[in-house]
Amino acid sequence: MPYQNVFVEFCEQIKSSIDQGTFAKLTFAKTMGDTELKNIYVQLRHLENGAYDFALNLRYKTEEIEQFYPAEEVFTALGTYIRNPFTSVVLFTTEMDLTFKVNKKGAGSLIEQDPTFKHASPAMLEIGKRNPAH
Template identity: 55%
Template sequence: MSFQPVFTLFWENVKESIQNGTYAKLTLAKTIGDTELKNIYVRPVLLENDVFSLSVTARYKTEEVESFHTLDEAFIILAPYMNNPFLTALLFTTENDITFKLNKKRVGSIIEQAPTFKNASDVILEMKAKGII
């Protein structure tokens, strides 16, 4: 069974947390073996004219590469990194921490835990104040 439907469900939680103003951060981590790409961090940003975007920062052994994308574009960019090289995606919200995990058989699961962060990201708070979300 493919893990893609479970990752799509996980991404719905990402969208929901942004719309609800509870999003703190998203990290792709736990690589398979020693890879050049170590982590991917996703954080919200407001571009010119209060346009919402996601900053996707790929952290390699020797450099960091940042790019900006819409919510839907970010999903298309991040999905292929699941299972190659990442086994875990962690969504931190003010309501709970949601973890997407792939096991040894590459079956996806979603686990919810108590929240790590008390406050949403500064950009999410700014968007709430401006009435964008």
């Protein structure tokens, strides 16, 4: 299956984990070759108005850059890093770890494993306090 279709499904899982209050973090880790950009860590950031956005911490060989995206733009931004240079992204939730992978032929897959984290992200917990529906 082309990785774009699987990535859309992966993004739906991210949204679902936020809606359910189980989101812990998101990590881009495996790259294609030796690249300047080494990792991207994605976390929720609680805003004063009760909403949230996403903080992307881009870790390069020599520096770190932090970028912020509203929920409606973050998945488009994250998609630009798939195969450019990342081939693997892990969603950590309190219910499971879900790994999105792209192989050399461009096919995507999802692999579910036991959860690494027992607690949701601090921002997720804050959102839950202000929004009991989460």
